[in-house]
Amino acid sequence: MKTAVIAVTERGAGIALRLRESLGSDIYLPEKLIKAGSPGTYPIEGDFIEFVHGIFPKYRGLIFVTATGIAVRSIAGALKGKRLDPAVVVLDERARFAISLVSGHLGGANDLAKAVAKATGAVPVITTASDLAGIETPDVTAAKLGLYIENFEGLKRVSSCLLRGDKVAYVLESGYPVDAIERRHFEQNAVICDRVPRDAAAAVFITDKRVNPPGIPHVILRPRSLVLGIGARKGAKYPELLRLLSEALDQLNLSVTGIGRIATVDLKREEESINELSRSLKVPVEFYTVKRLQEVENRFPLSEFVKQRIGVGSVARPSAFLASNGGEELGYFRGGGFTLAIFRRRMK
The missing domain is CATH 3.40.1390.40 (Udp-n-acetylmuramoylalanyl-d-glutamate--2,6- Diaminopimelate Ligase; Chain: A, domain 1)
Incomplete structure (x- = not known):
């Protein structure tokens, strides 16, 4: 978790340095407290609340070495919801209590408070009912x-x-x-x-x-364990890919939200239909070289036509196989200029 420590006093700056050693955090201090040659230390510039709002979305965790009231007032206007907010922990300037303030569960503030406490000797303060x-x-x-x-x-x-x-x-x-x-x-x-x-x-x-x-x-x-291996004719259209995927998921009784990644050959990096599907599903694309696909292509039926054109006799199945850690094939589909293999990622 990438974290930032915010302190506003000399005592707080000393604690911030200890946290950087333990957690690898960035540190933000008033410029007058920054010593020359301090890596990963940045000045607090301008209005404090505006400064906090500016860095709020850049980190998965924020640690305030301040009074709780200062932290609350500075983050109030930046909060968006449990799914989006970073973890926020408040540590007093004598390092007595590390308070999990925001996003205790989903954001990881409860665990961050424990980590801060371990690094400083503080008592972690966690108030979520389920933890109690x-x-x-x-x-x-x-x-x-x-x-x-x-x-x-x-x-x-x-x-x-x-x-x-x-x-x-x-x-x-x-x-x-x-x-x-x-x-x-x-x-x-x-x-x-x-x-x-x-x-x-x-x-x-x-x-x-x-x-x-x-x-x-x-x-x-x-678990988002579903992997889509995709082969595509050059210029094949996104609506056709979407239709093929919808039919495949219907047939297999699978949810689109179970898809965790897409895989294909690196020759298709600029294929807009595949990239658009990646953006729509908000999942990454794994690109494999022809040489890498050749290492596993013999596990699957091959097309001599495809092999002559790009050097490997199958794209969808080998790429899905690799991206799923050698997982289980659930189905294979063709249509609209695409081949689509759906694998379930093998749990390590």
Whole structure:
């Protein structure tokens, strides 16, 4: 997590230096407190609140070595929501208490407060109800395991059920590693299963498949383990790619939000249809050289025509295979000038 430490006094500057040694943070100080030859140290310029707003989106974590009131007033106008806000921690100038202030779970402020406390000898102050109860809520699970929360609006109701002690079913994708879930949080009211029990008060789905709403509070967490391998005729149109993908997902009963990456040959770096799909899905594209694809192409049916044109007899399947760490092929489709292979990434 890239962090910034903000201090405004000489005592605070000393603490900031200790945090930089432990966390690798950037430091922001009034110019008069900056000593010559201090790498990673930058001046606080202009109005303080405007300065904070300026750096707010640039870091995943902000550590204020100030009074809590100063931190609250300076970030108030910059807050956008749990999904977007960085972690904010406040540490007093005597390093007694490290307070998790904003984005305790999704942003990681609770963990950052613990790291700050460890580095300075402070006491971490964490006030989120689930942490006080020793319960791992779905947003914490998502943050730990890199899962995408599809229906954020259901999170509060499911978490409330956990806190009340109601039965909550965790329904896992077939093959998803059960050990990845923190079992210590399942001693009382949460159960791991392959379908929702009738007496469940809420449910958490960890799957890339489409989910039929169960009629009770629920949250869908996506491993985003689906990999799209794409071969494309030059100039093939984006709407045709979108149509092919939609038909493929329908056939396989998979959710578009389960897609985690796209893969293709590096000769297609400028293919606008593939790049547009990447932008639309907000997922990266892995580009592989012909030589790299040749190393695994014999695992799949080959096209002599394609091999003569670009040097490798298949693009979609080999690229998806590589990008999925040798995962499972779920389906292969053709149409509109495209070939599309869908693989499920192999969990390490």
